[in-house]
């Protein structure tokens with residue numbers, strides 16, 4: 001699909017992904033950076049599958065610029081903004097076909113721009129690597145604690161035990177355990193027997209501290225994987241392994257203004273006050289209390305002050 005794509009070329013090569021999506025009004029395309037230093041482990045870093053999750057895109061573009069071939073053992077592929085049609089327009093979903101890229105895998109080579117980009121990743125990039133790292137963030141709507149989760153199969157080069165070691169190498173406090181969805185990048189990787197790790201963290205406005213956490217986590221993981229030659233200090237804390245499902249979500253019971261009473265990452269008891277919903281109009285200012293549906297840790301909080309009935313205010317993960 002990119003006739004000049006040669007992922008075996010030594011050194012650092014930059015490829016233009018624009019032609020894969022086809023001509024799009026006001027969009028110039030983004031890059032795939034291949035840093036190849038011969039034999040060794042290989043990894044694909046994807047950013048911006050959801051176009052408005054910009055932390056990942058800033059950090060991956062930085063890594064693509066800064067990592068030199070001599071820093072690498074093996075090969076690192078980096079696509080900072082794989083969903084560039086959405087990223088360049090400031091949107092989560094592609095404004096050209098309205099599709100959610102993380103529900104379009106494995107894609108179609110002759111499909112919509114989003115499906116074509118997915119097919120390129122699945123057909124051209126997955127077979128070239130031992131591990132996929134798919135970096136997300138909260139985007140415009142929510143803030144998310146830094147966390148990772150991953151998938152391996154009995155036939156993937158990175159097995160479950162190694163995957164767990166790598167996830168703990170991030171040094172993040174939270175490691176999630178989830179069932180995968182086949183149509184996501186990680187789900188498609190699993191179907192192709194490629195191990196994958198999805199990263200979350202940040203959301204809303206870009207904050208220096210969150211970018212630093214994301215970059216440091218990726219560097220620790222790449223060093224632990226052996227693809228980056230780096231000496232890193234040990235991590236001073238232990239991870240919390242947790243699961244999170246719909247039962248941990250707390251939603252708005254009516255249109256309201258949200259006051260968060262706890263912070264992202266806080267541990268909460270069942271029934272603890274987590275938010276207040278203030279009326280949007282009228283002479284009564286009495287707020288409705290929102291209580292934690294489960295004991296655990298607050299993983300997500302809405303970035304919106306105004307919420308509609310049924311909209312997510314936050315969610316809680318349960319330690320396992």
Ligand SMILES: [Zn+2]
Pocket residue numbers: 049050053136137
């Ligand atoms: Zn995302």
